[in-house]
Amino acid sequence: EAGVAQSPRYKIIEKRQSVAFWCNPISGHATLYWYQQILGQGPKLLIQFQNNGVVDDSQLPKDRFSAERLKGVDSTLKIQPAKLEDSAVYLCASSDSGGGEETQYFGPGTRLLVL
Amino acid sequence: SQQGEEDPQALSIQEGENATMNCSYKTSINNLQWYRQNSGRGLVHLILIRSNEREKHSGRLRVTLDTSKKSSSLLITASRAADTASYFCATDAVQGAQKLVFGQGTRLTINP
Numbered sequence: 333e334a335g336v337a338q339s340p341r342y343k344i345i346e347k348r349q350s351v352a353f354w355c356n357p358i359s360g361h362a363t364l365y366w367y368q369q370i371l372g373q374g375p376k377l378l379i380q381f382q383n384n385g386v387v388d389d390s391q392l393p394k395d396r397f398s399a400e401r402l403k404g405v406d407s408t409l410k411i412q413p414a415k416l417e418d419s420a421v422y423l424c425a426s427s428d429s430g431g432g433e434e435t436q437y438f439g440p441g442t443r444l445l446v447l
Numbered sequence: 448s449q450q451g452e453e454d455p456q457a458l459s460i461q462e463g464e465n466a467t468m469n470c471s472y473k474t475s476i477n478n479l480q481w482y483r484q485n486s487g488r489g490l491v492h493l494i495l496i497r498s499n500e501r502e503k504h505s506g507r508l509r510v511t512l513d514t515s516k517k518s519s520s521l522l523i524t525a526s527r528a529a530d531t532a533s534y535f536c537a538t539d540a541v542q543g544a545q546k547l548v549f550g551q552g553t554r555l556t557i558n559p
Binding site for chain 2: 377435
């Protein structure tokens, strides 16, 4: 089966600009996650969707980050305006139904550099 | 905040040797998972161990869990160059939303 797809793979922007990332999860997976991984650290959950509803967005900086999952399939994550500290890899993952014992399947990530 | 802390932060061994990585966490968990991340790629799930399990095997991987010490270890036997990657533990806490909290990772380098 096809894996989690993400685009773009790389993005370079200047601070205060906006950027959007796209994720297509594994077909049939109800749960979709966005993580931020800063260099040298583990992934940090930004937002978790169950179908098209938000389950957890407690660590999403809502003043500048937004995410949506229309129709419960694809998702986009937007940053507006970007700050230097947003430089990181943004990982999308999906799982079957979102239970704590489930395996999460990760995409290759989008590497963002904010100058 | 990150629940798990891996030790060591970096490990370099010769091909064929065994590699052991440790993970400590702070709160009670339902389960603990280990993931591998190759350079420039996404994470891949390796193994899950539940809170009522003490040891689990998968191929060349052996995971132990000590809930009294809030720690886990991942052993990779007979290491290969392809095992070079970062390894992360991730915990599913008993309290709070069902989500994984990842540690900082151990960077493993296998020298040929």
